[in-house]
Structure formats: structure tokens, C-alpha cells
Amino acid sequence: MPPGLPMTRTCLPARLPTWPSLLDHLSRVLLLLPAVLLMALPLAGRAQAPTAVPSSAVAAALPASRPAHAEPRLQLAGRDIVVFRAAALGLSPTDRQRRAQAQLQAVLEMPASDYHVALRPAAEGRALLVNGQLISALMPADLGIDAPTEQDLDRHAQEAKAQLQRALAEHQEAHSWQRLGLSALWVLGSLGVLLPLLWALRKVSRISLRLLARGAGAQARKLQVSGVTLLSLERLGDGVRLVVRLLHAGLWLLLVYEWLGWALRQFPYTRVWGEQLHAALRDALGGVLVGAASALPQLLVAVLIFVLAHFLSTALDPFFERAESGAVDLGWLDADTARPTRRLLRLGIWAFAVAMAYPYLPGAQTEAFKGLSVLIGLMASLGASSVVGQAAAGLILMYTRTLRIGEYVRIGEHEGTVTELGTFATRIRTGQGDELTLPNALIAGSVTRNYSRTGGGAGFALDTTVTIGYDTAWRQVEAMLKLAAARTPGILQDPAPRVFQTALSDFYVEYRLVVQAQPTEPGPRAQVLSLLHAEIQDVFNEFGVQIMSPHYLGDPAEAKVVPPARWRPAPAQDGPQSTPPLGR
Template identity: 55%
Template sequence: MRSRALAMLVVVLGVLGSVASYAAQAPKTDDSPPAELKVANRSIMVLRATLLGEVPALRAKRAKTVITEALEDMDDLTVTLDPVQNSYLVLLGAKRAFIVSPNDVDTLEYASVRQAAEGAAENLRRVVAETQEARSLHLMFKALGAAALATFIYCLLLWGMAWLRRSLLKQLPDLMHRHAQTLKVGRVQIIDANYLYPLVTRLLWLLRWLVVLLLTYEWLGFVLSRFPYTRPWGESLNNYLLDVARYLLEGIIGAIPGLGVAVAIFFIARGATAFSRRVLRRMATPGTFSWLNHETLQPTTRLTSLAIWLFALAMAYPYLPGAGTDAFKGLSVLIGLMISLGASSVVGQAAAGLILTYTRTLRPGEFVRIGEYEGTVTELGMFTTRIRTGLGEVLTLPNSMITNSVTKNYSRTVQGAGYVVDTTVTIGYDTPWRQVEAMLLEAARRTAGILRDPVPQVFQTALSDFYPEYRLVAQAIPSQPRPRAELLSVLHGNIQDVFNEYGVQIMSPHYFADPQEEKCVPRDKWYAAPAQPPKEP
């Protein structure tokens, strides 16, 4: 009877193997979703093929029922593989657990059907071992003891970290004040402890929570791994942490060659910048190039260095970590778009600044008039130019406005340091022009700050309908004179005094008819109240 039963079992298995082989060789004709065979919270295998009309979900349900019944009936079970042509039968004791066919194999995960079947059998052996472990009271108490010990160590580490944090916070102010006093450049203290303390406390707070999260993660993974049912969760936690650490380590190691190339490009660019600076300094010597002198040397050096560093950045960009990722590319496009949309005016200002620099339209220290603004140039920058007016105001003018307006330079044609002072008066035709010129020159001689060499000059700029126009042109130096506005005020006062002394009427602003009396101020009324005469030296 026993031999007859064995013979019948062999026949049945052969028929099932033939059917399974045929089903495995037959192509898939349905779109049934794959189903995961999971027993005792552990994944055995993902079934993907439809066999004998059973979809993957039904196959997984039947296999789970068979495995569960086998685990409940017997404790000592062996897992074996029985090859049937291109498929494999996974046997649990004497029972068929499930079939692994070629259509069940994910080619990205397994190289062959046999490898997939061996992996599924190994997972099933773990289920059998963990089931036996769960039924052992001794092993469960041992797992509880290990979990309790791990929990005690975890709480002890948390308490020790809290104690260390409190100790550091108590000693931190004294340490910071003591070491902050030593960090000085000359007599200037680099770091203020009052501002550094909140930053350090926040860093310690962040470090504390990072350590707490790491300890909690490790404790949870260890405790879950002690018990059979939760062991897959603990293994997944540990594997995830190891995968992240492996990914970071591989990324760091993989980025080292690219970083080496980028660092080499950085040092090459640094050397090229220093070399170009020395070459430009030699080329700026007088008589070498007309466009390169001590005024244009600094902006030329900056532009050359900027060009070298931009070229170096473009060369090093492909070697930077993450340069090939979509996020890095998208960020680069976004930054480029923002610069192109928002920097048009900035580029225009910079171009205007370069034009002013290389054409040498303005120089610091020169007295100029730009549109309706007049003053001494104090700073000539790439984007703006600052001038100080005679009233003590500091005006910041965009360089594009300067290039688009007429600039009158009062200091460019003078002899030595200084600027030009000019003013215009209109006198009637009944006054001899030679007398007018002599009176204007006398007023210039009385004005402190106006140079006698070169000699002031008077020009008749127009012969209008009612009067000629006289223009007094003189030179002043900025070291002795007052600001231009104050000097012009004194000059205008001296012109009025001289003309009043000689009884000559100034016809400005307009002349319609001869008055009954000449519009002059007698000398005895020059200091009418509340004016005060100057004190005798």
C-alpha cells in the first residue's frame, strides 16, 4: 500500500509539473497585477504569472494557506526545491508551497529562475525558523531581556547627553568670553561673544536633536529585530540606514576626482590672475599704451580677473558634485533667467562706468558740471559716480545719466590742480567796455582763492539788443579756496562793490528804459543795517 501511494504521488507531481511547465512556457495573455506572498510579516516572493487559470493574487492566497497549515501542523519542516523543466516547485515538507515560473522572475532583481527560486526558499526557511523561535518561551524571554537592556542603555545615553548639554551651557559663556578676547586683528575684536552665544546654543540644540534621532532610530531597529514578527521591520530600518550611509560614502568617493579637477582649475585661475596683474602693472608704465595708465589700471585688472574666474567657473562646472542632476540644471537656468531679466539696467550702468573710465571723462578731484548738478568728483565707481557740491551735499549720479548728458569739466584745462571759475554780467552800451573789463579784473583780484597766474580774462560773449555780455574766466585751486559756490558768492559780491564804487549800473537781468537815477549803491550805504562793516586788521 505504501509503494502504491508513493507511485500515485509521483504521477500527480509529474502531471502538475507538466502543466506548470506548459503554463510557464506559455506567454502572458492577461494584465493581472502582481501579488506579494507574505507570511508571518515576512515577504517570501512577488508572484507575477497566471498559472492554470489562477491569477497572482489567488496563487499568493493559496500558497499562504498551505504554508500556514503546514506551520501549524508540524514544527520541524524542511524547505526544498524540485525542478520541473523551466520551473521550480518549492516544497515545505511533503507539501507543495508554490511554483516559481520564468514569468514570475524580475530580470532586474534575479539573473535566472533558479536564483529566484532559491531566494524564495531561503525566505521561507526564515519563516520556519522564526515560527519555531516564536514558540520557544526561552528565546522570547531572551529577546525581552535584550530589548530591556537596549532600552536601559538608550535612556542612559539620553540622560548623559542632557547632562553634558547642561554642563556645556554653564561653561559656555566663560569659554566664549575668554577665547573671544584673543581673536583680534590689531586692537579690533573679530567676534563679539554676545552675538556668538545664541548661535552656538542653537548649534548645540540642533546637534542634540540629531543625536537623539539617531539613537532613537538605532534603538528602535535593534528592539524590533529581537522579535520574530517585527524582525522584518527592524531589518528594513537597519538596511535603510546602511543604504543611506553607503549612498553618501559612494557619492563622496565618486565626487573626489571631480573635486580634484575643480580645485586644480581654481589654483590655475589664481595663478593666472596673479600673472595678469603683474603683466598689466608693467604695461601701465608711461609710454607703453595710451589707454592703460595708473587711472585705468585698477578697472582693467578687475575686468581681467573677472574674465579669468568666469572662464575657470565654466571649465570647473561639469566637475562639481551634482552638476549633471536635473535639480542643478534647473537651478542654473532659473538663476540665468533672473540675471537676464533683472540685470539689464545693472549691465548698462557697468558699461557706462567703463566708458567713463577708459575715455577719462571724469577723474576724482575734478570740478565738473553734469546737467544741472555741479561739484567735485569724489568717487568714480562702476555703477555710480559721487560728487560733492559747494553747499556740502554729496550727490550719487548713475553712470548712464552721465554718458547721456553734457559734462562740463572745469578742471581739465587748468594749469596744475584746480578748477575754472566763470561768471557773466551785462552792462549797458553807454559804459566803455575797457572800463568794464578793468572792473571785472579788479573784482577778481580782490577775491581770495582766485589765482593771478594764469591771469583772469574777460570775454565779450554777446552783443545783445540792450547790452553787451561780459564773461569773467579765472582759475582757483581747491587747497586754498573755499568750495566753488562760496567762492562765486564772494566774487559776485566783489563785482557789485567795484561797480558801485565807479558808479556803473549792472543791467541784469533785463533792460527796458533808462531810469531817472542810476541803479547804483553809494559807498556810504554799503553796510546799511543790519549789515556790519569788516573789522580793521
């Protein structure tokens, strides 16, 4: 059992699967059937051979068996000798064919130990004779070409002579029981060679299946990511079995096909079929080999272009790696823009390589290839407009350095830390732990507030707003806000917290507190902001100043403050804190 594949799929049975077994049974039937038919060919040859029928009857009967649209031709033993296309001496091509067939029949009816075919010059062409008897005249118009020359006529006449000589030899062979019996023995003897070859092929396919299954399973176990195998062993086993079966079936058919063609060539009246089978296979394989050989030089040029593109795309990797690490800073190329610049450079190199190698790809000049290219281009044009827009927006964000990984930003109504700056989208993580994916086009079209660059220094900026009435001194409000910032853990004192009076409204003054927070102490921005809000409430309650945010319309009958004695009523007295008192 191959150890590389699952037991239920790779424990190979003692026999090949069902359909190869069916092929084996079919092969036996196909091999026995031709043998029986070939043994009967001597009788068939006797039945098909020309008999002593009056010439007029033969001439009258032959055209009836030929389709009306076929050109009249002289035939013997299944071979075409001459094709009649022109009228001569007042005879139509059909009449010429009937007369030639009758002359040949008359020659065959005469007793002769051998037949000799000869050519003689005639008034309008060449005369074809058998044992001195005229069979037919070959005319220049029978060649079917415009303005035939004497060389063309001589070549055509020699071909007709050779075909007739071969057909006469096969005619004599068909009437020789000794030669037919010998051919049948050769065919039956060849089965003793074919059957062991098919048996050996079956054994080799079984052994190959076991070895390939074992090797494929061992290699598949090595392809793992984080302990997970990338390729399914079951599917890999199915693929190996399919490949082996296809190769087995192809070789089996090739052997049977070649044997059948060879067997048919052993008998005169099936020799033409065998030659046609062999010629069809030869032409098919020759066409494949010629096509592959003609496409190989251009394919080598395309491969060379792709190899050069790979070399160029990787040659500058050390330079860009140094730029990403910060060792190289050219102004426009720094640690933030090195990676996208390398991607753009690689994309340009490979796009240029594909454009250069396209004319050299096999089949690139065919109409099917061109139509497929147009279809793909149309689909890309219709569906890639938004993709191109997102990619362009991503490049703008990268090269304008609007965002960097690790910075805390606010984009529209979304706020968080940048975790990934991609080509098409940017990911940010909020203070509550959520991850947001924002399209780059949305970011480029929105106002982006970068808190990590506000005020300078380490960390990121925080701000909050309160509204206090005009009856409270603004100096006291600023002092209380700075005191709350100083008590909040994680807020830096350098740069110092700042307070701005951003609006003098009808009933209140709007104060805005801006501080700088350490990113690692206490952690997320939302937690630091929550702690800051808690300290602001405590400080204002401690000094008896009420916060009337967000709107202040008038003084209430009783001040809205919480004295320190009531800061922790039940259940807050014994329960958990709403916000962890980090650093306090």
C-alpha cells in the first residue's frame, strides 16, 4: 500500500479498476474478430476478384455502383489507377472509363503467369498497356491542372503505371491460396506478440500507479502551511490514477491500431485500408511534431523574455530592502514608499515583458487567440474602472504619506489605529477592538485627521470638549481641565496639555482640552479617553462646578454637582469599577 495516500483510496486492488478491465475484455474481442475476418479474406478476395464476365456486361455494370457526382476512374484491387476528366476521340470521360475497364477485364481473363505494364507515346498523351494490350490513353487534361507540361504528364503516367503494376500483383496474390494462407498464419502469429505486449503494458501501468501514488503522497505531505497540508491526498490520488489510466489507454489503443493496420496490409483486398490507417496516424503525429518544432523557436524567445523580466524584477530587491529598513532615504523613496514602489516597478516590468512576448506565444496569431484577448480586454475595461480608481487612491495615500501603519486617525466618522495600508483598501482597528476596512477612494475623498502627528512628540493626540456657564471663571476651568489631564494615567505631560476656548455661545463657553497620550500606556485610545472623562467629572465635582454639556440654557434651582461623599453609592461602593483605574 502506498504510504503517501489514504488507505481507502490507495490500497490498489489486485486488478485494475472496472473500465480498464472492460478495455482488456474489449481488446480480446477486437483481436479475435479481425483474426476471424482475416481468415475469411481469401474467400472474400475470390468473391471480389474479376471473373470471366463479358466485357460489355462489366462495362455496363461498373458505373452503376459509383456515385453520380464522382469522377470516373479506372480501378483494380481497390486502387485508383487513372482518373478521367477530359473527353477524347468523341468519348466522354465516363465512356472512356467504361472502355478502359472493359479492356483491363479482357486482359485479366487471358491466361498469364505475369503481367507487364508499359507506357508508349500517343498522339495526344501517353498510352497505358498491359502485356502489349492497350488499356487507356492518358491525356494532359486528365491531370486537373492548368497548362500541364510534358514533365507533368510523364510524372502522372509513371504514377499510373506503378499503381497498375501493384494492383495487378495484388490481383494475382488474391488468387493464390498459398500466399493467402501464409498471410493468415503471419497475422495469427503476430497475435502471439501483441497479447504479451498488452499484458506487459497492464503490469507496467499497475507498477507505475503504485510508485507514482507513493511518491505523490510523500511530496504532498511536505507542502504544508502552519501544519495544514495544502493538497488533498484523496484528490491527488484521483489525479494520479487518472493520468496513469489515460496513458495506459492511449498506449493500448496505439498498439492495437498499429497491429490492425499491419494485419490489413497482409492481404491484397484490405491492403489499401491498412495503408490508409498507417498514413492517417503518420500524418497526425507528423503534424503534431512539425507544429511543435515550428513553435519551439518562438517559444524559446518568449521564455527568454520572461527570464530577463524575472532577473530585472529581482535585481533591485536588495536596494528596496534597505530602503524599507530605513538605511536608504532619497526623499521620494523612504521606508513607507519603498514597498509600493517595488510593486509598481515589478508590475511595469512584467507588463512590458508580456507585451513583448505576446507575438511569440504559440497560437497568438490565430483568430481564436485574438478573440479571447479582445474578450478579456473588454471585460477588464468594463469591470476594472472601480478597481483602478481604488488602486490610484491607494498610491496617492502612500506617496503623499497621508497615513502610516501604527498611526491613530479619524476618517469621517471612523476612528482607530492603522493596521494595514493596502493597494485597494486600508484597515484600521478601533478602540473597542473592531477592525474596519475602508476603500482607499473613500479615504482620498474624505477629511482625515491624524492624531499621531498632532502636536509632535511621542504617542497620539486626544481632545474632548465641555461647556461651562459664564459665571465660572475661565482660569478656574482651564486649571481644572489640566488637573484632570494630569491625574489621568497614560497622558503625557510633555508636551503639556492645552485648553482652548473654541466658542462663546449665548449661554456658555465651550472649552476644548487637547492632550498627548502614550500609545502603550494604558493601551487603546478609547480606554484613555474614558479615563480622562472620568477624571474631568471628579475634578469638577470636587470644586463644585457643574458641567452643562452639551447645551446650557439657564441655572437650575439646585446645582448639578456630586459631592465627594456621594461619589461611590451602592452598588458602585462594593462593585467593579466602570473603567479600570490604570496607573492610579
